[in-house]
Amino acid sequence: MFTAAVLSVTLEIFAVPLPxxxxxxxxxxxxxxxxxxxxxxxxxxxxxRVAIITASWLVGIVLLLLAATDxxxxxPFRGQYLPMYLLMLGSTLMTARLWWVYLKTKD
Numbered sequence: 584m585f586t587a588a589v590l591s592v593t594l595e596i597f598a599v600p601l602p603x604x605x606x607x608x609x610x611x612x613x614x615x616x617x618x619x620x621x622x623x624x625x626x627x628x629x630x631x632r633v634a635i636i637t638a639s640w641l642v643g644i645v646l647l648l649l650a651a652t653d654x655x656x657x658x659p660f661r662g663q664y665l666p667m668y669l670l671m672l673g674s675t676l677m678t679a680r681l682w683w684v685y686l687k688t689k690d
Contacts, residue, residue, distance in 0.1 A: 624680065627681060630685070630689070
């Protein structure tokens with residue numbers, strides 16, 4: 584529920600029209616056991632939304648690197664940055680998955 588709420592607020596900030604379903608319907612679609620994960624992503628897979636999410640991903644990755652390395656004054660290859668790299672990896676995989684769904688479902 585938290586993810587859907589954050590996503591809807593993010594889309595409203597960028598003035599992207601929300602899908603014709605409510606947040607609760609979105610969660611029902613993504614939480615069904617017999618529903619594929621990609622079905623929930625199909626609701627987000629429009630050109631404008633994918634572009635906004637990709638731009639947000641890129642800004643987030645750059646800001647994480649800049650914050651962790653003190654504007655690249657320290658080496659980014661330290662063991663203490665492992666949680667940050669896992670977060671970046673998860674974000675990258677989800678962005679790639681969204682692009683994959685978008686490219687498969689675009690008209």
